[in-house]
Structures are given as structure tokens and as C-alpha cells.
Amino acid sequence: MTVYIDPPDWPGHGRMWSHLVSDVSFEELHAFAASIGCPPKAFERDHYDVPAQRYPDAVGAGAVEIGSKELVRRLTAAGLRRPKGRPA
Numbered sequence: 001m002t003v004y005i006d007p008p009d010w011p012g013h014g015r016m017w018s019h020l021v022s023d024v025s026f027e028e029l030h031a032f033a034a035s036i037g038c039p040p041k042a043f044e045r046d047h048y049d050v051p052a053q054r055y056p057d058a059v060g061a062g063a064v065e066i067g068s069k070e071l072v073r074r075l076t077a078a079g080l081r082r083p084k085g086r087p088a
Contacts, residue, residue: 003032005063006071008052018055020048020063021071023078036061045082046075 002023008016020038022029026046033048036057042048050058059065066074075081 003029003058003063004066004071004074005050005055005058006066006068008050008055009068010049012049016052018050018052018058019068019071020050020058021046021075022080023074026080032061032063045084046080 003020004023005018005020008018010017010019020029020033022032029048030040030043033042036054038048038050038054042050072081
């Protein structure tokens with residue numbers, strides 16, 4: 001199981017956010033997210049939005065820290081990327 005998280009560098013709603021992804025499957029991603037308490041509504045197309053204060057929880061549970069560009073590269077290479085405007 002490999003789940004990745006980028007640094008909490010994305011602003012929104014008065015907070016900073018990370019993105020949590022899997023390079024294996026959405027099932028793996030959903031299971032990991034549930035294990036760290038991410039609500040289903042935090043899932044957006046191909047990733048979970050994780051607030052900065054939950055970043056240590058994700059890393060402590062085994063998410064691998066990588067940069068945002070590398071995160072997108074791995075997600076795309078796995079065939080799991082779902083950009084806005086493109087059907088799932």
C-alpha cells in the first residue's frame with residue numbers, strides 16, 4: 001500500500017491544505033482516508049483534501065511525503081488522474 005501526501009501549501013477556506021492520493025486504486029485511498037478520519041466529503045475527483053492540522057496524522061499512519069508535482073506525476077502514471085472538466 002502506498003498513499004502519498006503533498007505539503008499543506010494550498011490555501012482555502014481560511015486554512016492550508018494537502019492532497020492525499022494513491023497510485024494503486026481509489027479503494028486503497030478511501031480505506032486509508034477512513035483510517036485517519038477523513039470524511040467522505042473531503043474526496044474530490046481523485047484525491048482527498050487534508051487540512052494542515054491533520055497532515056501529521058496522515059504521515060504518522062504511513063502516507064509518504066512528496067512534492068505536489070511528483071504527486072500529480074504518480075497519480076497520472078497510475079491512470080487515476082481525474083482533472084476538472086474530464087469525465088471520471
